[in-house]
Amino acid sequence: MTSREFAKMLGVSQSTISRALNGSTLVPDEKRHFIQQKAREVGFILNSQAKSLRTQKTGTIGILFPKHFISMSANRMLAHLYDCIQQEMHKYNYDVMTVYSSAVNNDFSSFERIVRARKVDGFLVMRMEISKEELELVKSDRVPCIFMMNAGDKIYNSLNYLFSDSEYGGYLAGRYFGKFPKYRKLFITVYEEKRDARRRREGFERGLSEFDCQLADEDILYCNLGVDSAYQCIMKNKQLIKSGKVAIFSYSDTLAIGVLNACLDLGCRVPEDVQLISMDDIPCVAEIHPSLSTLHIPVEEMVSESCSLLVDLIDGKKRKRVQKWLHPNLVLRDTTINIES
């Protein structure tokens, strides 16, 4: 049914239908409610495509996942972020479309296609690792974009972002482990560290330095981004782990799970022999056994502010550029010796 047909049915004009269903106070309360009620009864809803074409608004926002993003089930941090965004955008009556930046179709990336075809009103971009073409597109400002989560290697002054302060997170881990002089400090990270991993390490070193402790080259272990790889890495370095008490800071929760499995298989006691702190606080690490001490990234805050900003920008409201670094906080669970500080 079209609005013209629905109008004829009720004996009013198409204009009145449009006004009533869009809640315009131009049509008197009683009439408006009557029309809304009828619409509900017959199941009439204004055609989304026609509406969008006319108003230049789709009522949909996109979430751009990063190139290196494997999957929602493998990367629970992003899954969690996604959950929060979905919920938050629903409050603003927006639908959500997920987009993968690696996807290419007819020489345009999915992101570029969707922006240029005006399929969404705005984008939430996870991380800053996007191609030059995509960055140009963002800067051209066809559609508001907010960057979130982890900063890439370059930070652009002209963009809106809400990132997690990885350096500060590492610092908290360093300050905590600094209190245990008898534990050898280790850092496990990924090969070819990006800005984010580097900053986590730098913060860790800064925290340790307050206790006159330093990380030597051989205290840094490298693996690939995955549970198995971290497991293998610890197994390869078992004499290092077994030679005395160690305090390991892991680049991410994912790696930490591998580290933990390996240490348990080696017969280490956690946290007496091996202490472990990681970063992200993906929901499952509180549930595994033993549960992981980790740096919690304030996802809720990040999402709530990003969504509100995005909606304002879509509505054409003037907003000052937002460029924030949010502080993680240390959550102590079973993999650390918990002392009062």
Added chain:
Amino acid sequence: MTSREFAKMLGVSQSTISRALNGSTLVPDEKRHFIQQKAREVGFILNSQAKSLRTQKTGTIGILFPKHFISMSANRMLAHLYDCIQQEMHKYNYDVMTVYSSAVNNDFSSFERIVRARKVDGFLVMRMEISKEELELVKSDRVPCIFMMNAGDKIYNSLNYLFSDSEYGGYLAGRYFGKFPKYRKLFITVYEEKRDARRRREGFERGLSEFDCQLADEDILYCNLGVDSAYQCIMKNKQLIKSGKVAIFSYSDTLAIGVLNACLDLGCRVPEDVQLISMDDIPCVAEIHPSLSTLHIPVEEMVSESCSLLVDLIDGKKRKRVQKWLHPNLVLRDTTINIES
């Protein structure tokens, strides 16, 4: 830029632009390629809303998540399913919109709003627990819908579905545990079992019965749907767990993680004292320590067939109704004593 402006720029008509960019062979190869090339250079893409309004196709499909769905990060089975769908639909050049059935807006559920507003071309519906209004909408056939994953309490003859055969999964678990006469068999499930949990139990009992083994009422443990609740449940029944060797079949991987944590905390040896099989095979259960033996649901197959069917139905192709029950298969990992069968 509009297609009219782009046409003027190239000195051809709007019709030719439309034909060329849609790949119509009506326009000669050379001209078509030239126009496509130019479009790429200037970044012109046909407006999605205008195109959709004209063609009555949006190029987007919806995924309807169930009412009881908490989150993508908590329910990794659905996250995994989502990943597969996203990837598969990308092959067919569709974008994906995620929709939550509980969400209500102006008295229409999000699902109903999106279908009636024609915001998507088709829907993949996870589970069959949808409201009467929503079911009516599906049957009215405005938009093709395929049901997937776990069957609800009622199965409708007129619908397309690809479900996992829960009964058969339980049967395999029962047959496996039947080979261990010295182990007391237990089943842990949720309060107020829905069809799916019931069928898993019935299959388990059928498998056990082939070994003359039966489940007594007190062999069935109940908890809520969550890791913690399963943990507490085992802790409450510790005398039962510690009184001898047990073989536990868990309704789901999520519960199994809680069960496993509890058994380890109770000092049980896994799998010597406690064997555990669960169902779903969410990606993380292979990574935890010890890794879970579980019934793998053939998600890839389910997704690939559902997507292909959905796309055909959207294209108006005649397809016979698909109503399938896919067989899970048993994956033995660390929580079972692995014998050759």
Added chain:
DNA sequence: CTGAAAGCGCTTACAG
């Protein structure tokens, strides 16, 4: 307060 009409940016039947 209400309706007729123009126009959002496409596609496609039609005429040439």
Added chain:
DNA sequence: CTGAAAGCGCTTACAG
């Protein structure tokens, strides 16, 4: 093979 024109289903400036 190509273009002019109609129309997809809305919203809104305009006139009353």
